[in-house]
Amino acid sequence: MRSKRDVGAGERLLTMRGLRIDGFTDDRWLPIVKGVDLHLDRGEVLGLIGESGAGKSTIGIAAMGYARPGCRISGGEIDFDGIQILGAAPAELRAVRGARIAYVAQSAAASFNPAHRLIDQYAETPVQHGILSYPEAAANAKDIYRRLDLPNPDQIGFRYPHQVSGGQLQRAMVAMAMSCKPDLIVFDEPTTALDVTTQIEVLAAIKDIVRQFNTAAIYITHDLAVVAQLADRIMVLRHGLTVEEGGARAMLAAPKEEYTRKLLAVRTFTKAAADESESATVLEVDNVWARYGGTDAGVNVLEEVSLKVGRKTTVAIVGESGSGKSTLARAITGLLPPFEGRVLFNGRELPASCRxxxxxxxxxLQMIYQMPDVALNPRQKIRDVIGRPLSFYFGMHGAERAARVRELLEMIELSDDFKDRYPPELSGGQKQRVCIARALAARPELIICDEVTSALDQLVAEEILKLLHRLQEELGITYLFITHDLATVKAIADEIVVMLQGRIVEHGKKEEVLTPPHHEYTDLLLSSVPEMDPDWLDNLLQKRRAA
Amino acid sequence: MLFLKEFAKAGWPAKIGMAVILVYLFCAIFAPLIAPYAETEVIITSPWVSAEESGTLLGLDQLGRDLWTRVLYGARNTITIAIVITLLAFFIGMAAGFFAAVVGGLTDQLLSRIVDIIMAFPTLFFALIVLSILGTSVPVLIVVIAILDSTRVFRISRALAMDISVMDYVEVAKLRGEGLWWIMRREVLPNALTPLIAEFGLRFCFVFLFISALSFLGLGIQPPAADWGSMVRENAAAITYGIMTPLVPALAIAILTIAVNLVVDWFLRKTSGLRDEV
Structure with a gap:
């Protein structure tokens, strides 16, 4: 086995000079990464941050000499510990990949082979590289599982990927990356798909393990607060170029560039508190129970859920994945008729099924979805997407319909020439705006927003929240806002409903819920939201351990 | 227009394929004008007279009819029937497949099991039984092959529509109160169209070969109408005398099949987003 860690920290491990990567779109090569310089010392953690399309993942993968299908590395050089990665012989690259540079992907669930046990997948790389025998690798696995704080470390490896939770699986993936004790790990948004409470576990595990083994890491994320917890140095990328680079603490304290300042200042928007007068109830959910898989079998996903939504207010439903918040939306819209309880709209009971x-x-009752990509039919022009509710509900045609489409586009701050485009030609934020316009076209009283900002970049998400707020002011729409993101809740909600395992655990005005004393679970949720402070994670873990 | 512009960029195999298809279509449409003789006209009443002897392009067939004329009319008969069958098969298969996927539940189970049962029999075997019971007129031939072939189309349409019907935009349409027909036609169909068009080309080939096979066995297009499959069968004995006559219709079948496949290959590669290594 190759001896490692005999060299101290501070030695240069990875250097990229003038890296250029092109992507193939519309029959030509367009630059994605336009000449980025990057360096990394042994044991150092570099945070790469930026919006989607900034090229951060592309750079991360390039460290191993890979380019995604449809991409090519067109220029620059990559030096990894004396090895020129670009142009290296396949055998040489094979020796580096997996063994000396490892990769942790965003979705562990999609990256594990569901047909093999965790420990076998752990052992695969070291055995393949001839570094360890299977029994040695298995023994190592248990040690790493223990260090990553996985429950029952001696047995958990013998489970299949679907038998452990999302956070555990992500940690098992980190363990897998550690299996050859690599010099460098590329983390590609490893916590983005996780709930805040689970994110903490994974962050803590990653932070711990790279420290213990003195592993260098490139940590890719769009969340500055997350990277603040881990990185020694931060690089801000935008449109394939470096915007700013510097020590993590220094940058967070005093960002030099305007763009970095904007990223740091995100979520400054807050809605003014609603006036105290009780408004008329638009929607009432009365003791609703729901379950999947028929009425006899199956597990309850909603249990005695009751809530009221007042006109022109925003009620936020908060909870982790699996808390039943999206199911509640389906019960209200009638896609999943509740088997007990009633949904009242303006005092009248709604038929349980939407049919x-x-x-x-x-x-x-209109809905806006999380993923604007799949909420818009890619084969319908924007004018048809927005126009269909107009002709369907109001019988509008021809010039009348066209005029209304123009008006709606204006409302969502898009120019008139968008009407002839197809959804794939739009950016994520623009697509979400079109979804909003489609909902508005029906002149609804209530719009259910299901995680409408979580698939968007933070700056774009903020714009969408402002737009929704403005529309509420102008049109008097009521929102039921489903989200797991507490920053969003703080920005837009009047009332907050906290859900846990299908039940409402806390419900009240925003100020009441957000000021202590909290319900135990609300407290856990609130304290788990990462803050920009680099010491936040350490302090929090210390506090939780003490408690 | 867009199609023409894209096609101009295609590689030479697809262009050759397209040229061959166009020639075939031209022959099929203008067969009566191009053909030197009438479809069933007997020129010399002895079999397999050679080209030089009879003064024709490809010689005469087993009954002394002009082979070139027969090949041209064969294109007309076989291609027309194959296109009608494929269209009908796609209409039935897509309608049932989309319906099963969007409605789901028991309807889906029922339709899928019926299709399973039909598919459990070898197609040729099934067609032979049905055709020998019902007799072999052109309408019966069309309906029987279309139904048999629609099972394959059903499978693909259903799978495609399954992926599409879980999309949020279909849920939006349902929540808007749209009817089933609208959802199938406006939300599902446009998104399933590209793979189905590619499949149309392939299915056309299979149908075409299937008709030829049935004709070869004597249960397809009936004499004296010209048809490539039956022409191969009727002239098969000639091969033992070293006469090339049966190879001409056989080649006609083979070339069209290859040509359609070349175009379909290009189309599949174009639309699936897969590229050759660049």
């Missing part, structure tokens, strides 16, 4: 609701009832 038995008439056009007028359907019109008043």
């Amino acid at each position: 038995r609701r008439n056009k007028n009832l359907l019109r008043h």
Whole structure:
């Protein structure tokens, strides 16, 4: 076995000079990364941050000499511990990949082979590289599992990927990356798909393990607060260029560039507190129970959920994945008829199934979805997407319809020439705006927003929240806002409903819920939201251990 | 227009394929004008007279009819029937497949099991039984092959529509109160169209070969109408005398099949986003 860690920290491990990467779109090569310089010492953690499309993942993968399908590395050089990665012989690259540079992907669930046990997948790389025998690797695995604080470290490796939770799986993936004790690990948004409470576990595990083994790491994320917890140095990327680079603490304290300042100042928007007068109830959910898989079998996903939504207010439903918040939306819209309880709209009971609701009832309840990509039919022009509800509900045609489409586009701050485009030609934020316009076209009283900002970049998300707020002011729409993101809640909600395992655990005005004393679970949720302070994670863990 | 512009960029195999298809279509449409004789006209009443002797392009067939004329009319008969069958098969298969996927539940189970049962029989075997019971007129031939072939189209359409019907935009349409027909036609169909067009080309080939096979066995297009499959069968004995006559219709079948496949290959590569290494 190759001896490692005999060299101290501070030695240069990875150097990229003038890295250029092109992507193939519309039959030509367009630059994605336009000449980026990057260096990394042994044991150092570099945070790469930027919006989607900034080229951060592309750079991360390039460290191993890879380019995604449809991409090519067109220029620059990559020096990894004396090895020229670009142009190296396949055998040489094979010796480096997996063994000396490892990669942790965003979705562990998609990266594990569901047909093999965790420990076998752990052992695969070291055995393949001839570094360890299977029994040695298995023994190592248990040690690493223990260090990563996985429950039952001696046995957990014998489970299949679907038998452990999302956070555990992500940690098992980190363990897998550690299996050859690599010099460098590339973390590509490893916590983005996780709930805040789970994110903490994984962050703590990553921080611990890279320290213990003095592993260098490139940590890719769009969340500055997350990177603040881990990185020694931060590089801010935008449109394939470096915006700013510097020590983590220094940059967070005093960002030099305007763009970095904007990223740091995100979520400054807050809605003014609603006036105290009780408004009329638009929607009432009365003791609703719901379950999947018929009424006899199956597990309850909602248990005695009751809430009221007042006109022109925003009620936020907060909870982790699996808390039943999206199921509640489905129960209200009638996609999943509750097996007990009632949903009242303006005091009238709604038929449980959406199929038995008439056009007028359907019109008043609109939904906006998390992924604008799949909420818009890629083969319909924007004018048809927005125009269909107009002709369907109001019988509008021709010039009348065209005029209304123009008006709606104006409302969502898009120019008139968008009407002839197809959804794939739009950016994520623009698509979400079109979804909002489609909902508005029906002139609804209530819009259910299901995680509408979580698939968007933070700056774009903020714009969408402002837009939604402005529309509420102008049109008097009521929002039911489903989200796991507490920053969003703080920005836009009037009332907060906290859900856990299908039940409402806390419900009240925003100020009441956000000021202590909290319900135990609300407290856990609130304290788990990463802050920009680099010491936040350490302090929090210390506090939790003490408690 | 867009198609033409894209096609101009295609490689030479696809262009050759397209040229061959166009020539075939031209022959099929203008067969009566191009053909030197009538479809069933007997020129010399002895079999397999050679080209030089009879003064024709490809010689005469087993009954002394002009082979070139027969090949041209064969294109007309076989290609027309194959296109009608493929269209019908796609209409049935897509409608049932989309319906099963969007409605789901028991309807889906029922339709899928019926299709399973039909597919459990070898197609040729099934067609032979049905055709020998019902007799072999052109309408019966069209309906029987279309139904048999629609099972394959059903499978693909259903799988495609399954992926599409879980998309949020279909849920939006359902929540808007749209009817089933609208969802199938406006939300599902446009998104399933590209793979289905590629499949159309392939299915056309299979149908075409299938008709030829049935004709070869005597249950397809009936004499005296010209048809490539039956022409191969009727002239098969000639090969033992070293006469090339049966190879001409056989080649006609082979070349069209290859040509369609070349175009389909280009189309598949173009639309699936897969590229050759650059």
